[in-house]
Amino acid sequence: MQSLCLSASARVRVSIPGPTSPRLARSLSPAEWAPEIPMGSVRRSAPLCCTRGLQEASALDNETYSLINSIEVREWESGKSIDDIAANQGIRIRRHPSTNTPRNILEKIIWDKVIEVSELKKEKPLTLVKETLADAPPARDFVGALKASYERNGVPALIAEVKKASPSKGVLREDFDPVEIAKAYEQHGAACLSILTDEKYFQGNFKILEAVRKAGVQCPLLCKEFIIDSWQIYYARSKGADAVLLIAGVLPDIDIKLMTMECRELGLTALLEVHNERELDRVLNIDGIQLIGINNRDLETFEVDNSITKRLLEGERGEIVRKKGIIVVGESGLFTPDDVSYVQNADVKAVLVGESLIKQNDPGKAIPGLFGKEILQLLTMHLV
Numbered sequence: 001m002q003s004l005c006l007s008a009s010a011r012v013r014v015s016i017p018g019p020t021s022p023r024l025a026r027s028l029s030p031a032e033w034a035p036e037i038p039m040g041s042v043r044r045s046a047p048l049c050c051t052r053g054l055q056e057a058s059a060l061d062n063e064t065y066s067l068i069n070s071i072e073v074r075e076w077e078s079g080k081s082i083d084d085i086a087a088n089q090g091i092r093i094r095r096h097p098s099t100n101t102p103r104n105i106l107e108k109i110i111w112d113k114v115i116e117v118s119e120l121k122k123e124k125p126l127t128l129v130k131e132t133l134a135d136a137p138p139a140r141d142f143v144g145a146l147k148a149s150y151e152r153n154g155v156p157a158l159i160a161e162v163k164k165a166s167p168s169k170g171v172l173r174e175d176f177d178p179v180e181i182a183k184a185y186e187q188h189g190a191a192c193l194s195i196l197t198d199e200k201y202f203q204g205n206f207k208i209l210e211a212v213r214k215a216g217v218q219c220p221l222l223c224k225e226f227i228i229d230s231w232q233i234y235y236a237r238s239k240g241a242d243a244v245l246l247i248a249g250v251l252p253d254i255d256i257k258l259m260t261m262e263c264r265e266l267g268l269t270a271l272l273e274v275h276n277e278r279e280l281d282r283v284l285n286i287d288g289i290q291l292i293g294i295n296n297r298d299l300e301t302f303e304v305d306n307s308i309t310k311r312l313l314e315g316e317r318g319e320i321v322r323k324k325g326i327i328v329v330g331e332s333g334l335f336t337p338d339d340v341s342y343v344q345n346a347d348v349k350a351v352l353v354g355e356s357l358i359k360q361n362d363p364g365k366a367i368p369g370l371f372g373k374e375i376l377q378l379l380t381m382h383l384v
């Protein structure tokens with residue numbers, strides 16, 4: 001997203017929503033805050049424009065304008081903290097530790113991620129990341145690849161995950177050659193790949209993402225990361241990601257709205273991950289969402305229950321998903337053709353599979369075993 005500013009003329013920039021709204025300040029890097037006018041002088045009713053100037057104000061600016069005037073920002077300005085806003089939306093993960101003991105593993109991962117990202121941002125501020133965007137390989141159409149694969153094969157499109165380890169299962173594969181695995185997945189019909197980039201808990205990293213892309217793999221790539229800050233979205237794109245994961249159990253609505261807008265600007269697909277009805281309802285209320293993942297694994301307890309996908313897509317919610325043309329991905333805990341048919345019958349058009357493939361001697365050759373048949377490779381390159 002361009003720097004947000006209020007402007008009397010295109011040359012006078014005032015950052016919004018001002019010092020009383022640290023949340024948006026966090027989304028935009030300090031480098032983007034315009035220094036010319038004291039923060040206190042911001043009037044919320046003033047017209048909004050981007051640094052591009054008034055004449056060039058785009059649809060995104062209008063969208064941003066309504067967003068910053070939205071309820072969440074008002075609540076923020078009236079003194080609510082991000083954790084209060086999140087808790088009101090049913091989010092149990094707290095962003096700012098109030099005690100030294102995280103309530104569960106996901107909260108611990110998020111607290112560590114907050115520290116990690118703040119250090120990375122110091123090393124490489126957003127303005128520098130943005131400068132490298134032009135060198136990134138062009139973004140590929142993640143959703144297009146899923147749809148094409150589903151139509152071609154009649155079974156859910158496969159997003160095959162390149163993951164060395166996980167906090168719930170430990171090391172999944174000692175002999176881990178991510179590029180070879182990625183190539184094998186593609187050869188055996190994966191529509192897209194998911195690359196874990198979290199180092200501390202999943203033993204992944206961004207070099208893997210870059211290496212897979214550079215090795216000539218054509219499948220669109222999902223950057224599987226715990227995103228808590230817009231900086232990470234720009235960084236993921238600069239490293240060649242075509243899609244990013246946004247976890248509704250971690251991110252309040254205001255973050256999801258801002259981040260999906262940023263993704264659109266960058267040509268990235270946002271995969272919105274939900275695990276319960278409330279999260280799905282929140283995501284369905286946000287415009288412009290194309291792809292929702294239902295995680296059968298509860299990231300707070302690691303329990304896996306495939307019936308979650310079915311339960312969430314039953315009745316009215318399923319109707320809304322269909323009407324909006326949203327593609328649903330069934331995530332985690334899928335091991336057999338029966339598991340795949342079960343989620344397919346719940347109306348899932350894609351599956352995200354890690355463990356059951358990566359643990360096999362030959363992860364690529366394990367794909368037909370998962371679907372009960374060979375699935376065809378898509379040779380077309382999907383560029384956005």
Ligand SMILES: O=P(O)(O)OC[C@@H](O)[C@@H](O)c1c[nH]c2ccccc12
Pocket residue numbers: 161163224225273295331332333334352353354355356
């Ligand atoms: O290995 P599995 O059970 O097939 O799961 C894959 C994927 O769904 C899982 O890794 C995952 C889903 N959502 C996440 C969020 C963060 C880290 C990992 C994940």
